[in-house]
Amino acid sequence: MSIQDNLHSIKAKLPENITLVAVSKTKPVSDLMEAYEAGQRIFGENKIQEMTEKWEVMPKDIQWHMIGHVQTNKVKYMAPFVSLIHGVDSLKLLQEINKQAQKNNRIIDCLLQVYIAEEESKFGLDEKELNEIFEFVQDAKNEMNHIRIVGLMGMATFTNNQIQVKKEFSRLKTIFDKYSQLETSNLKLQTLSMGMSGDYALAIECGSTMVRIGSSIFGNRN
Numbered sequence: 001m002s003i004q005d006n007l008h009s010i011k012a013k014l015p016e017n018i019t020l021v022a023v024s025k026t027k028p029v030s031d032l033m034e035a036y037e038a039g040q041r042i043f044g045e046n047k048i049q050e051m052t053e054k055w056e057v058m059p060k061d062i063q064w065h066m067i068g069h070v071q072t073n074k075v076k077y078m079a080p081f082v083s084l085i086h087g088v089d090s091l092k093l094l095q096e097i098n099k100q101a102q103k104n105n106r107i108i109d110c111l112l113q114v115y116i117a118e119e120e121s122k123f124g125l126d127e128k129e130l131n132e133i134f135e136f137v138q139d140a141k142n143e144m145n146h147i148r149i150v151g152l153m154g155m156a157t158f159t160n161n162q163i164q165v166k167k168e169f170s171r172l173k174t175i176f177d178k179y180s181q182l183e184t185s186n187l188k189l190q191t192l193s194m195g196m197s198g199d200y201a202l203a204i205e206c207g208s209t210m211v212r213i214g215s216s217i218f219g220n221r222n
C-alpha cells in the first residue's frame with residue numbers, strides 16, 4: 001500500500017476528536033510530501049536538525065511537532081517554528097523553551113512528559129515533579145509567559161502485555177484528569193498524547209486525544 005493509502009486507512013479508523021501526528025523521522029521529504037498531498041499537516045520528528053532541514057524546504061502550513069528527547073542547548077534551533085514540543089521532562093528545559101520563545105516573540109505550546117513505563121530507558125516526570133512545574137508556571141513572578149502547557153504525554157512499556165500497557169495508559173489518564181481543572185493563561189490541559197503504531201487503539205480506548213503513528217504510515221524505518 002502507498003503512504004496515501006496507509007494514511008487514509010488509519011484516518012478512517014480514528015475517531016473525529018483524535019489528532020494524528022505522522023511520525024516522519026528518518027524519512028525523506030518526498031515521503032512527507034506524499035502524506036502532505038494526501039492531506040496530512042502535522043508531522044513529528046525526533047531530531048531538531050532533521051526537523052529544521054525539512055521545515056526549511058516544505059510548505060509553511062505544516063505543524064511541526066518535536067516528539068523526541070530535547071537537549072536544552074538545541075531549543076534555539078526550533079524555537080522560530082515548532083508548533084508543539086511533546087517531551088518536556090524538566091523545569092530547566094521548560095525555562096529554556098520560554099526564553100527562546102521570547103527571543104522569537106512567540107508562545108510555544110508544550111506537553112509535559114510523564115514517566116509511566118516500567119523501563120529504565122524512558123524519560124519523564126514523576127507526579128511530584130509534575131506538581132512542582134505546575135506550581136512554578138502558575139506563579140506570575142516567574143514570568144513563564146512564552147510557553148503554554150497544553151497537555152501531557154507518556155510512553156507505555158514496550159511489551160506485548162496489553163494488560164500492563166492499558167494500566168500505564170489508564171494511570172496517565174487519571175493524572176491528566178486530576179490536573180485538568182487547572183487553568184491560567186499559560187496552563188490548560190487539553191491534549192493527552194499517548195499511543196503509537198502498535199498500541200494507538202488501546203491508547204484511544206484509555207482516553208488519548210493525540211496519537212503518534214509512523215511505521216503504519218511510512219513503512220518501517222531503515
